[in-house]
Amino acid sequence: MPRPRCVACQRPESHCLCHLVPRLSSATRILILQHPDETRHALNTARLAALGLINSELLIGEHFDDIETHWxxxxxxxxxxxxxxxTLEQVKQKHGLSGKPLLVVPDGTWRKARKLLHLNPLVAALPRVSLPSGLSSRYRLRKAPAPGAVSTIEAIVTALNTLEPPTCFDTLLAPFETLIERQIEAMGEDVFAKNHALKGHHH
Structure with missing residues (x-):
């Protein structure tokens, strides 16, 4: 029997994260395009981001019809x-002058994100903005494909913190942090102890 799941955060009910999810307002609208494979991933950070941001939308699929109506x-x-x-700074300066910004955020591996852009030419044709280089993920459980790769929720927090100071969006990461801690616990004490031993706790 599958364990009952929370309909909002999609975690098993015994591990529901909803009490940690904030409800944050942002001037920037966030539109997350999630590859269907990611919905099954244990760390479904895109859903946590969409739950925590009032001005956001999560679409799941590979091909999105009428996508332009969403922006x-x-x-x-x-x-x-x-x-x-x-850069995010350039986008911020630009929007001081015109229009409300909307960030389209592909959620999935690099390969799946590229496929998503290939299948959705209107998305691929949008002007691009990139995250600052040198970011490191708090998330060590899924090997990042390249230095500077961060999870979807971290990417969104970084973008909003840059675009909308002095508002800080770090509380969006609270359920994500807890999720990581639980994953580490689930990996078992022995793995954790072995990693700690490597740090050399000598008296």
């Missing part, structure tokens, strides 16, 4: 690296 009335940017990608 009507906004100035959309694709949060994804590219040769012509602007």
């Amino acid at each position: 009507a009335g906004y100035a959309p940017w694709l949060l994804f690296p590219g040769d012509q990608a602007r």
